[in-house]
Amino acid sequence: MRMPEPDPSILARKARIVARLATALPKDAVISDPAELRAYECDALTAYRCPPLAVTLPGSTEEVAAVARICFEEGVPVVPRGSGTSLAGGALPTADCVVIGVARLNRVLEIDYEDRIIRVQTGRTNLSVSAAVEEEGFFYAPDPSSQLACAIAGNIGMNSGGAHCLKYGVTTNNLLGVTLVLMDGTVVELGGAHLDAAGYDLLGVVCGSEGQLGIATEATLRILRKPEGARPVLMGFGSNEVAGACVSDIIRAGVLPVAIEFMDRPCIRACEDFAQAGYPDVEALLIVEVEGSEAEIAEQLSKIIEIARRHAPEVIRESGSAEESALIWKGRKSAFGAMGQIADYICLDGTIPVSELPFVLRRIGELTADYGLGVANVFHAGDGNMHPLILYDANKPGDLDKAEHLGADILRLCVEVGGCLTGEHGVGVEKRDLMTVQFGPADLEAQLWVKDVFDPRWLLNPAKVFPLATSESRRAA
Numbered sequence: 001m002r003m004p005e006p007d008p009s010i011l012a013r014k015a016r017i018v019a020r021l022a023t024a025l026p027k028d029a030v031i032s033d034p035a036e037l038r039a040y041e042c043d044a045l046t047a048y049r050c051p052p053l054a055v056t057l058p059g060s061t062e063e064v065a066a067v068a069r070i071c072f073e074e075g076v077p078v079v080p081r082g083s084g085t086s087l088a089g090g091a092l093p094t095a096d097c098v099v100i101g102v103a104r105l106n107r108v109l110e111i112d113y114e115d116r117i118i119r120v121q122t123g124r125t126n127l128s129v130s131a132a133v134e135e136e137g138f139f140y141a142p143d144p145s146s147q148l149a150c151a152i153a154g155n156i157g158m159n160s161g162g163a164h165c166l167k168y169g170v171t172t173n174n175l176l177g178v179t180l181v182l183m184d185g186t187v188v189e190l191g192g193a194h195l196d197a198a199g200y201d202l203l204g205v206v207c208g209s210e211g212q213l214g215i216a217t218e219a220t221l222r223i224l225r226k227p228e229g230a231r232p233v234l235m236g237f238g239s240n241e242v243a244g245a246c247v248s249d250i251i252r253a254g255v256l257p258v259a260i261e262f263m264d265r266p267c268i269r270a271c272e273d274f275a276q277a278g279y280p281d282v283e284a285l286l287i288v289e290v291e292g293s294e295a296e297i298a299e300q301l302s303k304i305i306e307i308a309r310r311h312a313p314e315v316i317r318e319s320g321s322a323e324e325s326a327l328i329w330k331g332r333k334s335a336f337g338a339m340g341q342i343a344d345y346i347c348l349d350g351t352i353p354v355s356e357l358p359f360v361l362r363r364i365g366e367l368t369a370d371y372g373l374g375v376a377n378v379f380h381a382g383d384g385n386m387h388p389l390i391l392y393d394a395n396k397p398g399d400l401d402k403a404e405h406l407g408a409d410i411l412r413l414c415v416e417v418g419g420c421l422t423g424e425h426g427v428g429v430e431k432r433d434l435m436t437v438q439f440g441p442a443d444l445e446a447q448l449w450v451k452d453v454f455d456p457r458w459l460l461n462p463a464k465v466f467p468l469a470t471s472e473s474r475r476a477a
């Protein structure tokens with residue numbers, strides 16, 4: 001994949017730009033040493049790397065605004081960065097850009113249990129938001145598997161989801177307000193501390209806009225009361241397709257578990273080796289979790305198990321304790337890391353109608369065999385958000401290319417069956433050139449207008465989301 005060439009005139013101005021940034025921030029908040037910049041040259045899509053011109057680590061909204069203003073005046077692109085765990089290359093720098101990292105913006109600003117909100121700076125990690133309200137029996141629902149590391153900033157950027165989003169929705173459903181720094185340094189407040197706000201829903205536009213419209217520095221989030229109890233059940237099947245059909249039946253029956261997660265044999269093995277979660281030795285495994293009072297749990301589980309029995313499960317095992325439940329989730333949430341220990345992979349992220357799961361799982365197997373590559377499946381099955389991991393050998397010339405072509409075919413398949421190119425990881429650089437598969441010219445143009453309004457000079461997070469040729473010509477115009 002081709003990244004834009006560094007702009008020599010911008011590189012020539014580097015010393016002056018860094019000097020200007022240093023006047024706006026504390027000394028240790030501007031990084032320009034080439035060795036130190038290497039730490040920011042990629043995100044979790046590590047196949048693509050490019051050190052930026054400089055990295056800034058502001059400590060307040062005012063400092064973020066000051067950096068944005070300097071970059072605007074100098075015509076320097078800006079890449080907003082949370083924790084750099086994007087799997088789509090969303091936080092990948094360009095050589096001529098200044099990264100604005102929000103890692104130092106990590107404070108809790110306000111907690112209001114009566115109104116069930118928490119206001120945080122966006123560099124705060126996802127898991128530490130729940131930790132801040134845990135003692136009072138509350139939690140923040142969106143739970144990406146990367147939640148120990150990823151920041152609310154990136155969750156907003158990517159409209160991230162997680163295992164428990166089947167019931168609670170993704171980031172946009174739990175985000176009430178944002179403080180946003182625009183590219184010219186203007187600070188605006190979007191949304192508020194309530195479920196709906198007057199005027200256009202600009203918060204909805206910004207959530208999931210992949211750092212293309214502004215830099216979020218503070219966020220008001222909805223917190224929920226923890227359920228009385230929760231219990232996962234493991235259900236093992238003889239094939240991916242049968243497990244897929246079971247998911248489809250559970251959803252069709254109108255039962256709403258809090259999570260339905262899917263793993264195929266390669267993933268089950270990797271996670272079991274990694275976490276000793278007690279997973280059974282089966283072709284396909286579902287982790288279905290329900291929550292509520294003991295009576296509610298028992299009632300929902302009996303319905304779900306009755307549906308599963310129609311699909312000849314090889315194993316059905318309810319968790320017997322809180323410790324066992326924690327282990328079951330530890331295994332699932334370690335899946336990407338566990339697979340990374342045994343293979344190079346590209347993690348796809350497409351969403352399909354749940355009823356298409358059996359067909360799509362079969363087609364993924366067939367397509368993978370045609371390409372002579374391997375695949376492992378682990379995903380949020382309840383909402384049809386698939387994550388095929390395409391396995392390849394980074395040391396084998398041509399293998400990455402082959403994996404990318406297979407990935408594109410699988411994502412086209414998702415669109416063909418009525419789904420979409422991304423469920424939660426975003427478009428980034430990974431899928432920018434596939435946007436035309438999903439959107440017609442007029443649909444895409446409408447999105448480009450939004451970008452034009454927020455960032456008329458196309459300086460924010462360049463070369464992402466839209467086909468490369470489109471963003472380059474828009475920026476040059």
Ligand SMILES: Cc1cc2nc3c(=O)[nH]c(=O)nc-3n(C[C@H](O)[C@H](O)[C@H](O)COP(=O)(O)OP(=O)(O)OC[C@H]3O[C@@H](n4cnc5c(N)ncnc54)[C@H](O)[C@@H]3O)c2cc1C
Nearest residue numbers: 082083084085086090145151154155157160161211216424
């Ligand atoms: C092991 C692993 C498991 C994962 N599991 C999940 C999962 O279950 N669900 C899921 O949704 N994702 C998952 N991800 C992907 C990733 O963690 C999410 O996309 C996450 O929200 C990124 O957060 P981050 O802070 O690391 O953002 P970054 O990677 O730093 O940035 C992500 C995007 O947000 C933009 N951005 C960053 N900061 C700001 C800001 N202040 N204002 C505006 N835009 C900004 C960036 O420009 C970029 O486009 C996983 C990743 C890994 C490595």
